[in-house]
Amino acid sequence: MTKNEFMIKLQEALENDLDASAVRDNVNYYSNYIDDEIRKGRSEEEVLDELGDPWVIAQSVIDMSAQKNVTEDYGGSYRSAGRSSERQESSYNVHSYTIGSWWQKLLLILGIIGIVLIVVAVIGGIISLVMPIVIPVLVVILLVNFIRRLKE
Template sequence: MTKREFLDKLKKALVNDLSGSVIQENVNYYNDYITEEVRKGRRESDVIEELGDPWAIAKNIITSEEMKGNTQESYDSYEPGRRRENSYEQDYGSESGYRGAHVFGLDTWWKKLVLILGIIGIVVLVVAVVGGIISLLAPIFVPLLIVCLIIKLINGRRR
């Protein structure tokens, strides 16, 4: 796979879940990384193979952005020769715990499916409750209704 193919697949994997600026930032990061490694003498194909599947990378980026609430930068500025440090303390705080709030969004297919199944479940529950109430009251109201109709028919014939 070439650098262009890798970056195109990465961009395609990110396009439905992230904003354009976050996508461009991540594509630029990997473009710069591959370029710098090739400049150091490594083969482009080896660098891309080492990075792995762009779809798996995209999944990690999307998960990271969801945890951040899409409010923070997704990567520190790229500096050649410097490896990215673990930014756990930056993202979560060392003592105070997670500082952001996660907002539930319908941004993936499985979340939409869960919502649809939940709505169907509520509709089925309402129908079951209403049907249960009707089945409990029917033995009382049906005979009462028949008696009322008979009385009305009898009173109608007397006039």
């Protein structure tokens, strides 16, 4: 995918849910980011691979804009839509982790069920190994206590 294809897909995905100025701001932000990274010596393909799917980025932006437009930072200062007003000259790392589609949710649920089953199987295995020893010991202890009571 080229930068132009990426930007078109991002713009199309954002246009359905955001106003024109927010779309323009985000498209410009990612365009500038890609240009900055290319100027640093990285290839366009490498930068676009790092960013990932433009539809996922758009969904993240839309989700963030659905929350409050102004969020409070830990230091007590405010920033708009999760971005500071000053341009930073550092490298950016964009990571998007969303569980959006039905198969991803199903996979997560099946993974949780699998982990629970493994835990139950391990506990059951431990119990099956320990019980042949514990039950006879308990029977002997109970018999000794019973015999002591009879002698008293």
